[in-house]
Amino acid sequence: MLEQLRQRLQALQKPPGIEDNPGVLPLGVEAIDAPLGGGLARGALHEIAAPSEAHLAAAAGFVLGLAALSLSPSPRSNTSVIPGRERSERTRNPETHSEIASGFRVRGLTAAPRNDGEGAGRGEFVWIAEDMALTESGAPYGPGLDAFGLKPEQLVTVTAACTRDLLWAMEEALRCRAIAAVIGEMRGSEIDSVAVRRLSLAAAESGALALLLRATPPTDASTAATRWIVGAAPSSPSSGWECERAPRFAATLVRNRRGPVGSWILQWSDIDERFLLATHAQPVAAPPLDRPHRKVA
Amino acid sequence: MLSLWLRRLSTDRIARSRKQTAPLIVTGKRGNAELLVAVDDIAEQRGLSPGLALAQARAMHPVLDVVPEDAEADAALLETIADWCLRYTPLVACDAPDGLLLDISGCAHLYGGEDTLVADLSGRLEAAGFAFSIAIAGSIGAAWAAAHFGAPGNYACGNERSLLAPLPLAALRLAPETVASLARVGLKRIGDIVDMPRAPLTARFGSGVLRQLDRALCAEHEPLTPRLPVAPYVAEQRFAEPIAREEDVLAITARLAGRLKVALERRGDGARRIELTLFRTDGAVRRIAAGTSRPLRDPEDIRALFVERLAALADALDPGFGFDMARLSVTVAEPCQAEQIGIGGQEDAAAIGRLVDRLSARLGSQRVRRLIAQDSHIPEFAVASVPAQMTGTDDGWAAFRRYRDDVALAPRPMRLFTRPEPIEAVAEVPDGPPLRFRWRRALHEVIAAEGPERIEGAWWSEHGGPARDYFRVEDKTGLRFWLFRAGLYRDLLRGDLTPGTPAPAWFLHGTFA
Numbered sequence: 012m013l014e015q016l017r018q019r020l021q022a023l024q025k026p027p028g029i030e031d032n033p034g035v036l037p038l039g040v041e042a043i044d045a046p047l048g049g050g051l052a053r054g055a056l057h058e059i060a061a062p063s064e065a066h067l068a069a070a071a072g073f074v075l076g077l078a079a080l081s082l083s084p085s086p087r088s089n090t091s092v093i094p095g096r097e098r099s100e101r102t103r104n105p106e107t108h109s110e111i112a113s114g115f116r117v118r119g120l121t122a123a124p125r126n127d128g129e130g131a132g133r134g135e136f137v138w139i140a141e142d143m144a145l146t147e148s149g150a151p152y153g154p155g156l157d158a159f160g161l162k163p164e165q166l167v168t169v170t171a172a173c174t175r176d177l178l179w180a181m182e183e184a185l186r187c188r189a190i191a192a193v194i195g196e197m198r199g200s201e202i203d204s205v206a207v208r209r210l211s212l213a214a215a216e217s218g219a220l221a222l223l224l225r226a227t228p229p230t231d232a233s234t235a236a237t238r239w240i241v242g243a244a245p246s247s248p249s250s251g252w253e254c255e256r257a258p259r260f261a262a263t264l265v266r267n268r269r270g271p272v273g274s275w276i277l278q279w280s281d282i283d284e285r286f287l288l289a290t291h292a293q294p295v296a297a298p299p300l301d302r303p304h305r306k307v308a
Numbered sequence: 309m310l311s312l313w314l315r316r317l318s319t320d321r322i323a324r325s326r327k328q329t330a331p332l333i334v335t336g337k338r339g340n341a342e343l344l345v346a347v348d349d350i351a352e353q354r355g356l357s358p359g360l361a362l363a364q365a366r367a368m369h370p371v372l373d374v375v376p377e378d379a380e381a382d383a384a385l386l387e388t389i390a391d392w393c394l395r396y397t398p399l400v401a402c403d404a405p406d407g408l409l410l411d412i413s414g415c416a417h418l419y420g421g422e423d424t425l426v427a428d429l430s431g432r433l434e435a436a437g438f439a440f441s442i443a444i445a446g447s448i449g450a451a452w453a454a455a456h457f458g459a460p461g462n463y464a465c466g467n468e469r470s471l472l473a474p475l476p477l478a479a480l481r482l483a484p485e486t487v488a489s490l491a492r493v494g495l496k497r498i499g500d501i502v503d504m505p506r507a508p509l510t511a512r513f514g515s516g517v518l519r520q521l522d523r524a525l526c527a528e529h530e531p532l533t534p535r536l537p538v539a540p541y542v543a544e545q546r547f548a549e550p551i552a553r554e555e556d557v558l559a560i561t562a563r564l565a566g567r568l569k570v571a572l573e574r575r576g577d578g579a580r581r582i583e584l585t586l587f588r589t590d591g592a593v594r595r596i597a598a599g600t601s602r603p604l605r606d607p608e609d610i611r612a613l614f615v616e617r618l619a620a621l622a623d624a625l626d627p628g629f630g631f632d633m634a635r636l637s638v639t640v641a642e643p644c645q646a647e648q649i650g651i652g653g654q655e656d657a658a659a660i661g662r663l664v665d666r667l668s669a670r671l672g673s674q675r676v677r678r679l680i681a682q683d684s685h686i687p688e689f690a691v692a693s694v695p696a697q698m699t700g701t702d703d704g705w706a707a708f709r710r711y712r713d714d715v716a717l718a719p720r721p722m723r724l725f726t727r728p729e730p731i732e733a734v735a736e737v738p739d740g741p742p743l744r745f746r747w748r749r750a751l752h753e754v755i756a757a758e759g760p761e762r763i764e765g766a767w768w769s770e771h772g773g774p775a776r777d778y779f780r781v782e783d784k785t786g787l788r789f790w791l792f793r794a795g796l797y798r799d800l801l802r803g804d805l806t807p808g809t810p811a812p813a814w815f816l817h818g819t820f821a
Contacts, residue, residue: 065750065787072722072821135660149723149818153679153691154708158719159821163679164703167660167696169667170675180667187663189656243786243821246756258821259786279821 046271055236069243078192140196160284185213238266311451319348336377391593449524453479473499539637550630564636565607578603578644587633603644616669681708721818728815738797752783788820
């Protein structure tokens with residue numbers, strides 16, 4: 012009841028033109044999708060930071076995985092969403108209605124598919140980095156992107172001379188209808204909160220996924236929808252000396268606008284192009300699923 | 309054809325920037341002597357002329373303002389004036405060292421006739437403080453001769469013969485030696501050779517003399533080489549009142565683009581490169597160019613490009629007292645098919661193109677790139693990053709995927725260093741994977757490795773480099789790297805290597821997620 016009222020209030024407060032809810036992007040892992048409310052919110056800014064610069068490659072891999080999910084035409088798995096939550100999501104989501112309604116419209120006369128929650132019709136992503144980042148951590152390598160199910164021809168790379176240009180380019184890219192995901196790679200620890208707010212708004216307007224990749228864990232407060240700290244996790248010892256193909260991530264959700272946070276070991280499966288919850292390399296306690304003090308959020 | 313001769317270009321340039329009292333002369337070294345190169349009006353009245361030795365001039369007039377010559381500054385000034393003359397015609401050629409040639413055929417009526425145009429040009433040059441003479445004639449040669457040696461004015465086509473006859477032979481733009489040898493046989497004026505038999509002249513003085521004469525007489529066509537390529541589409545606007553605000557500049561850009569659109573549509577073209585030329589009232593000319601990723605016609609898109617270009621200008625658009633003319637030219641046009649709108653894919657492509665254009669306009673086209681697959685097995689050459697505005701339709705990735713499936717290519721890293729970074733590695737067996745390695749001062753303990761994948765160097769090329777053995781390794785913390793050893797120990801042991809070949813060394817080439 013309270014939630015419903017909050018939603019109504021939010022809808023009233025929103026300036027016109029901003030899409031109400033461009034949908035969510037299920038990660039396909041129930042344990043993560045549940046606290047996120049069905050998945051990562053599209054049309055929002057997500058911060059993904061590496062615990063240290065050495066782990067930047069892993070964080071970048073996680074980001075590419077998310078980009079790959081956002082580019083794929085259909086959600087990977089619906090079963091991962093808790094049924095009850097999904098139902099409430101559907102009743103709340105006005106986009107779902109327009110989706111149904113669009114079925115009755117004459118297809119040829121409608122405009123190109125807008126943000127219909129699935130990101131259909133969008134097929135490109137942009138990777139924006141500062142000049143130095145490419146020499147420091149390497150340039151995106153086409154044949155390697157294939158491992159994430161991303162097509163190199165869908166990528167536009169942009170290098171920016173300074174953080175200001177980077178944020179500007181991100182905002183421009185987010186405003187483009189045909190872009191599904193925008194990755195911004197930042198090395199500096201400082202980021203203007205106004206710029207983050209602008210990015211969130213731009214993302215909300217277009218429904219694209221805005222991913223801010225940061226080389227070091229940020230200390231400042233953030234207005235992003237979620238903040239993750241993602242590092243590499245060792246492969247399972249059972250594999251022995253052989254190197255496993257599937258990359259593993261130790262992902263910690265440190266900030267979530269919806270509340271619950273947690274920590275997981277994930278694995279990217281390049282066969283069905285989705286994240287899987289990895290069996291832990293070493294026995295650990297159950298992933299904490301708690302709601303920490305408000306201050307953290 | 310209009311020939312403009314700036315008689316005192318060097319001295320006018322100096323006089324514009326300083327208050328001069330004494331006769332001004334410009335000197336330069338010719339051979340071993342310090343000679344006068346240019347003199348101003350006062351100096352000329354006092355009997356000084358170019359070619360005189362400086363010592364001699366000083367002896368004649370003790371009080372002289374002597375300035376060393378600066379040919380580059382003169383040339384730069386001439387180019388500036390040439391740019392400024394673009395307001396009259398797009399066909400402007402520099403006639404070094406101190407003249408300009410303007411092809412005004414078909415342009416003069418925009419100014420209300422040739423005489424009005426000359427009056428306008430003269431007024432502006434006078435205001436800027438230049439000494440000049442202008443002549444209009446049917447051919448480049450005749451106009452040049454009249455401007456430099458005859459009476460400036462407007463000579464109708466067909467009168468070249470009577471115009472040229474009284475002028476000295478130097479007016480034909482001949483080499484001084486040719487003029488001197490013609491003078492030796494008593495031929496001093498153009499009239500002297502016009503009716504002479506042609507064969508003996510050619511036999512004695514070469515074909516150059518008669519060719520120049522024919523060109524001046526319009527008997528042979530002389531091409532004009534414009535300083536800037538002529539744009540296929542041009543729209544321009546003059547203002548009664550100079551404009552200065554950026555919004556006005558953008559508004560006029562959109563209006564000019566609207567006019568260009570009509571012309572572009574008629575010929576089925578779209579703009580790939582657009583240039584905005586702004587003429588400032590004081591004669592400075594500002595050119596701003598923007599490229600596009602696909603043929604463009606829409607005025608709103610063109611305006612949006614210039615919004616970014618103006619925002620990205622390193623030095624702000626300095627309007628001074630305002631711009632009194634603006635010209636928008638399409639310097640590169642390409643056929644542009646009419647597209648049916650409303651079909652998702654194409655609209656998306658257009659949206660991406662617009663984004664690429666905007667980013668390129670603001671950040672520079674070199675910064676916005678796409679990846680294309682190349683036909684190479686060497687990892688760093690297998691992919692090229694090219695400006696997104698230049699990529700064609702075939703990016704080679706389909707072929708790459710076929711190749712990868714055919715040979716079952718081992719996984720490739722997500723990020724690749726443009727230059728492999730040297731590392732210190734310890735391997736258990738010479739040809740095996742490393743046990744631990746040090747990269748960027750950090751030690752990594754390898755717990756898992758896969759490989760080797762041998763990639764031969766380009767043995768057909770001198771700079772091919774040695775064969776590489778690539779390994780995919782994982783360290784204790786789970787970081788994954790792509791390492792290679794350049795060179796094989798086997799070769800080292802066999803002693804196959806030619807002396808001077810470096811011992812096998814380890815490099816880090818990329819990182820996996």
